[in-house]
Amino acid sequence: MKKTGGDVNEFVAAVRPAKRQRDAVRMIDLLRDVTGREPELWGTIIGFGSCHYRSAAGSEGDAPIAAFSPRRESTTVYTLRTAAHGERLANLGPHETGVSCLYIKDLDAVDAGVLREIVAEDYRRVLAGETGDTTYTVTD
Structure with a gap:
């Protein structure tokens, strides 16, 4: 996966339905607050920070440290496991x-504090290298 360099604000402005767009703005605020990083586009994924990963099975690549995507049906929050x-x-x-x-x-139906804890715990684990079978090296 690679950063695409697109404009996050333009991307979010085009998200439909409008509810998903509002959720995307809230998710950006949450992830910015948790990570202290600015959002960047990775295709249709909004990521915060970047890292290189390598699994025990040998797959590797680049990915955001914390990320979500405002899909039509739901907001997808990416987690370690x-x-x-x-x-x-x-x-x-x-x-x-x-x-x-x-x-x-x-x-609106989920507990924002619990969601924050999930994102923060995964972010902390990547930075600390406590991720089990996969190693992560922060690249920015």
Whole structure:
């Protein structure tokens, strides 16, 4: 994955439906606050910071340290492993999960404090190198 250098504000202005656009603005504020970094576009993903990863299985590449994407059906928040957040997820509110994705259809319906904890914990773990089978090297 690579940064595309697009304008984040222009991208967000084009997000539809309008609710997802409002959620994107809120997510940018949350991730900016947690990471202390500015948002950058990685295609249709809004990322904060960047790192190089290498898994035990040998796959590697570049990725944002913290990221989300305002998809039509839901806001997708990228995590290290959703299973690592069991109790937090139980307290988050309505959502769905994938292996490393958290899907939120209504940001107003979830507990913003719990969402912040999930993002902050993953961010901290990447910076500290506490990520299990995958190593991350922060590149900016």
